Amino acid sequence: MSSLEEINNFSQIFKDNKPLLDIRAPIEFAEGSFPGALNLPLMTNEERHQIGICYKDKGQESAIKLGHELVKGSLKEQRIGNWLDFANKHPTGALFCFRGGLRSKIAQEWIYEQSGISFPRIKGGYKAIRSFLIDEMSRIINEKKLLVLGGQTGCGKTLLLNELDNSIDLEGFANHRGSAFGNDVTPQPRQIDFENKLTIELIKKEIFNVFLIEDEGNNIGMIHMPDAIKIKARQSDIIILNASLEERLSISLKSYVIDMTQKFRDLHGEFGFEKYSNYWLNSLSKIQKRLGGDRYKILLKQLNLALINHQKNEDLSDYMPLIESLLVDYYDPMYNYQIEQKKQRIIFRGNYEAVSYTHLTLPTIYSV
DSSP states (O other): TSSSSSEEHHHHHHHHHHEEEOSSSSSHHTOOOOTEEEEEOOHHHHHHHHHHHHHHHOHHHHHHHHHHSOOOOHHHHHHHHHHHHHHHHOOEEEEEESSSSSSHHHHHHHHHHHHHOOOEEEEEHHHHOOOOHHHHHHHHHHEEEEEEEETTTTHHHHHHTTTTTTTOOOHHHHBSSSSOOOBBBSSOOOHHHHHHHHHHHHTTTTTTEEEEEOOOOSSSEEOOOOOHHHHHHHSEEEEEEEEOHHHHHHHHIIIOOOOOOOOHHHHHGGGHHHHHHHHHHHHHTTTTTOOEEEEEEEEHHHHHHHHHHHHHOOOOOOOOOOHIIIIIIIIIIHHHHHHHHTGGGEEEEEEEHHHHHHHHGGGTTOOO
């Protein structure tokens, strides 16, 4: 079986969107994997645990023997069958275990013995790719120029980023909008999954000399900003996206009310509005101390009024004074303070159309 193929061109794996079969145990997969990878394990968590104890006490030969005793007969046939289904559906794919060693070799051999299909494995496995991605993030970020997109809350930064080919939507990868109201209907990814997905995006967009990213803090929700990006962003030029208060109110209403209501209803059905209401109430509660007791009570009363009118009448008008107060009285002072510290790096200010045009022309100034 020495002729079975190994793949070690990690960049090409992701540029080609190669389907990946992760045969590690579920507990390993849960700690982090790669976008779109399917987990069809060689061993269950318990089987892996037993074999690990055996390996520690009696060595590799005994551990391998135990593995064949635990995974045999119909159980073995079922697992091979799952892998063959994957291989037949994704003939350009590849499989991997943690280090690209014994487990992936066994899976390769069983697939070949059963079907004659030579399904490749990733050389070095998950560990090698993970190390590669960590190094690639630093290399690419250090080689490229960054433009940082700033602007007040609700000015449409994410909308603009999503229209541009060379943008990197950090909040999108973090599944969080970077504020007290930033939670989405689904949980944030694990830090490892965030970093893996982000670096793969950098690899796919390496053709660009300049990346446009949003101005972020040290964290996006529970996700920590990787040092390479954090450090480079602090040294990079800033473009400010301006928008009128009316535009910001409209964008915020759509993002945090209309779209969020629909997301919660799509996910939770008849309980969707209750979940959506809790999202707003919990988010407002997070900033209670900063708002102060009296202002929090006023905004909470306004929120409850808005939620009642929304649920009963599909009338969203009562959100407007709430959102305006949050933007003008809470978020704007924080933004003004933060941007003042960075004013020497600002190279342009303009509305949506002006920033879009400037973004297209500025990269020609830069050399990599």
